[in-house]
Amino acid sequence: MASMAQAIRMALRYGEEHLRVTDIFGEDVGPPLGGAFTVTQGLTTAWNSPLDERGIVGMATGIGLAGKRCVAEVQFCDYIFNTIDLLKLAGNASWTSNGEFNVPIVIMTPVGSGIHGSIYHSHSFDAWAARIPGWKVVMPSTPLDAYGLMLSAIEDPNPVMYLIPKALMRARGTERIPGEPESDKELRAMIDQPVDPKAIKEWKPRWPKLQHYTVEIGKAKHVQEGSTATVVSYGRQMPIVEEIARRLQAEQGISYDVFDLRTIYPYDWEAIKASVEKTGRVIFVNEDTEIANFGEHLLRRTCDELFYSLKVRPRMLGGKQIPGVGICPTLEDVSVPQANHIEKEMVELATEPA
Amino acid sequence: MASMAQAIRMALRYGEEHLRVTDIFGEDVGPPLGGAFTVTQGLTTAWNSPLDERGIVGMATGIGLAGKRCVAEVQFCDYIFNTIDLLKLAGNASWTSNGEFNVPIVIMTPVGSGIHGSIYHSHSFDAWAARIPGWKVVMPSTPLDAYGLMLSAIEDPNPVMYLIPKALMRARGTERIPGEPESDKELRAMIDQPVDPKAIKEWKPRWPKLQHYTVEIGKAKHVQEGSTATVVSYGRQMPIVEEIARRLQAEQGISYDVFDLRTIYPYDWEAIKASVEKTGRVIFVNEDTEIANFGEHLLRRTCDELFYSLKVRPRMLGGKQIPGVGICPTLEDVSVPQANHIEKEMVELATEPA
Amino acid sequence: MASKKLTNEKLREIHSLMVEARVLEERLIRMNKAGEGYFWIGGPGEEAFAVPLGMLMRKGEGIQYDFLHSHYRGSPTILAMGGKSIDTIRQMRAVSTDPYSGGRNFVNHYAIKKWNVVPVFSVIEAQYLQSIGTAHAQREKGCKGITIVTGGDAGTAEGDFASALVWSSRPAGTLPLLMIVTNNEYGISTPWAGQHGEKHVADRGKAFGIKTNVINGNDVWESWEALEEAMDYVRTERKPYLLEARVSRLYGHSSASGAPRWNEEDCLDVFEEKLAKQKVMAKDEMKAVHEKMTTKITEAYKQVQQEPFPDPTTIYDHVWAEKDGDKGKDEFARQIGIDFTLDPPPPAHH
Amino acid sequence: MASKKLTNEKLREIHSLMVEARVLEERLIRMNKAGEGYFWIGGPGEEAFAVPLGMLMRKGEGIQYDFLHSHYRGSPTILAMGGKSIDTIRQMRAVSTDPYSGGRNFVNHYAIKKWNVVPVFSVIEAQYLQSIGTAHAQREKGCKGITIVTGGDAGTAEGDFASALVWSSRPAGTLPLLMIVTNNEYGISTPWAGQHGEKHVADRGKAFGIKTNVINGNDVWESWEALEEAMDYVRTERKPYLLEARVSRLYGHSSASGAPRWNEEDCLDVFEEKLAKQKVMAKDEMKAVHEKMTTKITEAYKQVQQEPFPDPTTIYDHVWAEKDGDKGKDEFARQIGIDFTLDPPPPAHH
Numbered sequence A, B: 001m002a003s004m005a006q007a008i009r010m011a012l013r014y015g016e017e018h019l020r021v022t023d024i025f026g027e028d029v030g031p032p033l034g035g036a037f038t039v040t041q042g043l044t045t046a047w048n049s050p051l052d053e054r055g056i057v058g059m060a061t062g063i064g065l066a067g068k069r070c071v072a073e074v075q076f077c078d079y080i081f082n083t084i085d086l087l088k089l090a091g092n093a094s095w096t097s098n099g100e101f102n103v104p105i106v107i108m109t110p111v112g113s114g115i116h117g118s119i120y121h122s123h124s125f126d127a128w129a130a131r132i133p134g135w136k137v138v139m140p141s142t143p144l145d146a147y148g149l150m151l152s153a154i155e156d157p158n159p160v161m162y163l164i165p166k167a168l169m170r171a172r173g174t175e176r177i178p179g180e181p182e183s184d185k186e187l188r189a190m191i192d193q194p195v196d197p198k199a200i201k202e203w204k205p206r207w208p209k210l211q212h213y214t215v216e217i218g219k220a221k222h223v224q225e226g227s228t229a230t231v232v233s234y235g236r237q238m239p240i241v242e243e244i245a246r247r248l249q250a251e252q253g254i255s256y257d258v259f260d261l262r263t264i265y266p267y268d269w270e271a272i273k274a275s276v277e278k279t280g281r282v283i284f285v286n287e288d289t290e291i292a293n294f295g296e297h298l299l300r301r302t303c304d305e306l307f308y309s310l311k312v313r314p315r316m317l318g319g320k321q322i323p324g325v326g327i328c329p330t331l332e333d334v335s336v337p338q339a340n341h342i343e344k345e346m347v348e349l350a351t352e353p354a
Numbered sequence C, D: 001m002a003s004k005k006l007t008n009e010k011l012r013e014i015h016s017l018m019v020e021a022r023v024l025e026e027r028l029i030r031m032n033k034a035g036e037g038y039f040w041i042g043g044p045g046e047e048a049f050a051v052p053l054g055m056l057m058r059k060g061e062g063i064q065y066d067f068l069h070s071h072y073r074g075s076p077t078i079l080a081m082g083g084k085s086i087d088t089i090r091q092m093r094a095v096s097t098d099p100y101s102g103g104r105n106f107v108n109h110y111a112i113k114k115w116n117v118v119p120v121f122s123v124i125e126a127q128y129l130q131s132i133g134t135a136h137a138q139r140e141k142g143c144k145g146i147t148i149v150t151g152g153d154a155g156t157a158e159g160d161f162a163s164a165l166v167w168s169s170r171p172a173g174t175l176p177l178l179m180i181v182t183n184n185e186y187g188i189s190t191p192w193a194g195q196h197g198e199k200h201v202a203d204r205g206k207a208f209g210i211k212t213n214v215i216n217g218n219d220v221w222e223s224w225e226a227l228e229e230a231m232d233y234v235r236t237e238r239k240p241y242l243l244e245a246r247v248s249r250l251y252g253h254s255s256a257s258g259a260p261r262w263n264e265e266d267c268l269d270v271f272e273e274k275l276a277k278q279k280v281m282a283k284d285e286m287k288a289v290h291e292k293m294t295t296k297i298t299e300a301y302k303q304v305q306q307e308p309f310p311d312p313t314t315i316y317d318h319v320w321a322e323k324d325g326d327k328g329k330d331e332f333a334r335q336i337g338i339d340f341t342l343d344p345p346p347p348a349h350h
């Protein structure tokens, strides 16, 4: 199975071949590196930008205003924080102009902890992005969703923020991407750039026959059916939640209704609502800092509309409100929620007397 | 009574005279204008910066790192969004350096709607600021608090974000600032710069004998005692909430426990907690956009710690999640909560059957 | 510095547009003072430069035509392109018929898709960053269109101005970008002199090998020629050009400073004197133009007073690109929390 | 370009520091490859320039001394100032004894209050913006201290570099600021040539009237002289100076690119050859220095391996400035939601 990095690479290839993408750019996005995480290797329209995130976001916005489609990368979301004004502009161009212009662009950026990234390779961006109206915000947790969401993001006539959980960049999924060859080795040989600098120059990817496969923006994935408690997560915490839910079902017979939100805005409220009406128990899990966290929004909306269906207090699990994630694992492990913390909360949620 | 603009001006004067403030700066902060809202008129250490918010925040951070004290202004918080990375750095300098350095600075900026400011003079910044660890964040709603919070902000050895509700800039309070003369006219004659450009050159302020008066950062103001329902707000919505609470008490005998939070981080949880334990009903009111809103955090914490004390669903009232506040009042009035919306929610909160 | 290129007919056209722009702006200022519009900012004093700019642009939609990323002093340019005064008055009054923002934005914040006038944003200097994107889109082979961006002198202190210099002169792909700075020697109340160590803003282009020019933007002929030269260069060379035009600011910064008339050189006076001297137009003729425009603008103003304010529920329109005639409404946002449009407050202050 | 100013004693001191810095960095790279530290980035290849920089600084605390806003390649400068190799190894290993960040930050991210070394941040070019602030604080009358800021070539594309030029050359108050760009012709994988239209970064200072210089930073003598001249100028004139040093990047960008040895001019080889030729040091002597440093660093490395990782609860320390010995703990943050430090996961991967 393809890794998430390979999946996004193939989606971008599909984009430049079939969806009119003219530019894929950012710092070290073009040759010889093809992206800090190999995501843009071998692409025809990939090019290196100056080291200037404001320029990157401005460039993307302008390309969109000119009616062309591009995918721009901010190398790490940790370095996107000087562009919030520009993201706001891209998000409000349609609204301020009363619909004269739209900005059909994608900005992708790796987010989150889990690679010992220290203070400046561990930031999250989901809550921040949710605060910028006019953007759609997506975040895959599997390679197949990564592929499908990227195609949807490119096709969407609005700006789409595409967040990549960097700790899952190399993780392989369980579902094959349409067109992907059977063997991982074969796929690597076809689309992974060689490591040797000399070999890179000669190298040309051989792309599989990729197909049009999309994941609708705004639709959560019902990862596991259950009746006792609802768990809503996305990104890096998603596979952790899934594993715990599966295990607790097997070991303790607790039945979790598990959702991978996939889209942060506009999120799949119908799915959450139906589930919480059924279970009366809910937890929202992510790793962004916990004050004015996006999970707090979901919890508030739960109180707005489902308060009297709740059997126990609704929960939100996020990262601690501290200035950064320290590089030493003893620090990182207590700064953002780890499997043991998530499990404990999930158990409490399901077993707290109503 | 002094207006809020005059109160802050006097506080800054006290700061440069008694609290070692060496620099008060920003766009149009120095002569001849003395600030877009007259806040910095007549100050000895006020100077005009280049038109560069990143430079302003960087300059302030550097002054703080050098151990000096300054107050920098971003002319409107609408133009602070290209500096979030720098604000994060100022906020994490102490933490990343494990305590080697601290950054004792104040950044002040006008926020919010209410002056027909259209898309770019109506932004809020409270939820955003709450997402930047290492900062203390304050927001006065009266001139006296504005004075006391500014002195505390200057004295604090940490970076303090001082948010000024611009719609209240000219509002007068009911409590006199220590040292302030009895007559408003007298105060104006002493510290308001003349409007005539020629007169400005000659003009020198006559400062009243100002006194050391502080409002502790982290302490809410218990604006009105009550037993039925808790209302927590700050900034521009505060006087609106107060007026409604007073009126509803008189007209309908509803007894509200009303708090002016004043500090957004670290907020006065003890006060909120004690009140909600008493009333079992709570609403958090502000005007920032409602997704990942700071009020949602307070609501989440309420669910964390007080869920089983709640008699009815907890509420949060914020601005709509749209790309801006339109200039036409027909638009502004339905984009951020107005008195009628706040009143309706407050009544529902208090009267919903438990 | 009278150019021979400008025929008398063209000069009359320029004069008419300059007068219309001036009368329009003065009406906007009066409206603001009368409380019929909450904020004024605009272009009086920049007409001699800004009208030729609008006339010289290759006007149309798409990358084969010129893109304009304008600051908020662009009314003369928009009129010269063919924009209607009444539409600017509509934006000032924030009525629903405002074609540029539907009653949402400050006046002189244009957005005209069919002429590649991208939205004017209040955020100083961000337009320079966005301009590199439309210019990049115009690097397509055989493309004739160029991108033009305008901004003030003080704003060049933002790093974004430097970014435009860096990106437009990249050896890996130079951009067909005409960067214009209108230097009125002020940023609101702050004089240029204390804040800028460079003699001319334009000098900053030189290190990047960018062609530059500094001109008197109060002179119609000089402006016309400089713009023609710069546009030709950018259009044929597909390389950047940095043009600094020294201009006046005739009514101060904006309504925030009261918009009083300043004692600076008035490019319209200068132009009219030269037209008279060169016998292109008689004083009487000019007066007639002023009267005609005054009547036109007064009528437009009166009409706009009859037009309705936007419906509250329009706040959700065009959050998204339109799809199947849905006006890009964000119904999702509406359903979160309380929908204030169900309960708009009484119109106390309209 | 051998200067007479450098005595043999000084040259030996420089040599010793350069060797120590090099051996240190090579140890850090090995540690990273062995999984004893998660990320490496540092300064091998910049020693000929960076060691003189550290030696020439006016070292101390407060505005009378020089401030250093360094990028992440500053290890030779810090050693030259008197920093201990073992402390850098501690930061690499992220142990609790790391004096610069308590096990939080990437290696070579210094912060030394007593020598005015402000925190090194990973955010490229932000240091140029912060440097204007310490420089401004040094505008105080009679102040002798200056501010020095360092960064790479690619980073100058950020608007922040331009902001430093603008702010430091303001006529209303020029700044005693020495801006240094170490140009290794790369930003990670991206060659300088495609992204920069300017011939020299330093040329960008000229429009602002800023004094500039471009030097071969691989040469100790040239670096020493250029730095001395630049520092003298800034210190006495209280004006900015922009110095570009061409340097090598000997182990690629960072551990992210595998940190292989690159085939670029090695300033240490160059220096040693010249020292031998000039008979300042014999090859044997130099070898002894290498051996001594290798031993020193190996011992330090071994000691650090014995040192503990930081306690989980320290994540709340120093959020705030310390008060009454409270370590600036943010107890408030701890009490929100769940305190993970009560339940740290098993140390699977330390």
Ligand SMILES: Cc1ncc(C[n+]2csc(CCOP(=O)(O)OP(=O)(O)O)c2C)c(N)n1
Residues within 6 Å of the ligand: B027, B051, B053, B075, B079, C073, C122, C123, C124, C125, C151, C152, C153, C154, C155, C156, C184, C186, C187, C188, C253
């Ligand atoms: C990023 C940003 N900062 C501040 C402002 C507030 N502001 C509006 S106009 C202006 C001055 C602009 O001066 P200049 O660039 O010289 O243009 P001019 O108005 O003189 O034409 C300022 C500071 C803004 N709109 N955007």
Ligand SMILES: Cc1ncc(C[n+]2csc(CCOP(=O)(O)OP(=O)(O)O)c2C)c(N)n1
Residues within 6 Å of the ligand: A027, A051, A053, A075, A079, D073, D122, D123, D124, D125, D151, D152, D153, D154, D155, D156, D184, D186, D187, D188, D253
């Ligand atoms: C604002 C920001 N953007 C991106 C990065 C990721 N990054 C780290 S180093 C680097 C290249 C820096 O190149 P240069 O400025 O030439 O310095 P050098 O590493 O070559 O010394 C990049 C892009 C970052 N740290 N900060």
Ligand SMILES: [Mg+2]
Residues within 6 Å of the ligand: C152, C153, C154, C182, C183, C184, C185, C186, C187, C188
């Ligand atoms: Mg100006």
Ligand SMILES: [Mg+2]
Residues within 6 Å of the ligand: D152, D153, D154, D182, D183, D184, D185, D186, D187, D188
């Ligand atoms: Mg470099």
